[in-house]
Amino acid sequence: MKMDDCIFCKIANGEIPSKTLYEDQDFRVILDLGPAARGHALILPKEHAANLYELPEETVGAAFILAKRMAARMSEKLGCDGFNLMQNNGETAGQTVFHFHIHLIPRYLGDGQRIGWIPGKPSGEELEEVRRQIVG
Ligand code: 5GP
Ligand code: ZN
Numbered sequence: 001m002k003m004d005d006c007i008f009c010k011i012a013n014g015e016i017p018s019k020t021l022y023e024d025q026d027f028r029v030i031l032d033l034g035p036a037a038r039g040h041a042l043i044l045p046k047e048h049a050a051n052l053y054e055l056p057e058e059t060v061g062a063a064f065i066l067a068k069r070m071a072a073r074m075s076e077k078l079g080c081d082g083f084n085l086m087q088n089n090g091e092t093a094g095q096t097v098f099h100f101h102i103h104l105i106p107r108y109l110g111d112g113q114r115i116g117w118i119p120g121k122p123s124g125e126e127l128e129e130v131r132r133q134i135v136g
Pocket of ligand 2: 008009098
């Protein structure tokens with residue numbers, strides 16, 4: 001299903017032009033307009049799903065297999081030194097477009113980019129508490 005007011009639905013389905021790297025029946029892979037690094041791309045399913053939880057499991061599987069293939073191809077072609085995959089769910093997590101996508105971010109030695117977090121220092125008890133909360 002497509003959502004009328006969703007920009008990634010329009011891009012994925014070719015209604016809005018994009019710098020497309022790959023396309024098949026289910027996905028389009030495009031260059032990001034605000035790249036973190038040279039070659040930063042996005043995997044877009046053609047079916048609308050706001051986030052990971054809404055995406056059917058078979059599409060999740062196919063999207064990550066495609067991510068692996070794209071990362072391998074892009075690494076070879078771009079000669080990057082590393083690769084980040086990113087996938088944001090929810091505004092708090094940095095999601096700004098509410099149509100599921102996977103970021104493919106080539107990394108270059110000395111690119112000055114920072115993708116990460118400030119590591120916490122939880123005690124063993126705190127780790128155990130959160131473990132129990134998740135599995136309980
Ligand atoms: P998010 O923050 O939701 O994980 O990522 C959204 C990404 O989409 C951002 O990296 C942003 O630069 C990119 N983006 C937003 N609008 C467009 C667009 O119209 N075309 C393309 N190619 N990228 C877009
Ligand atoms: Zn959409």
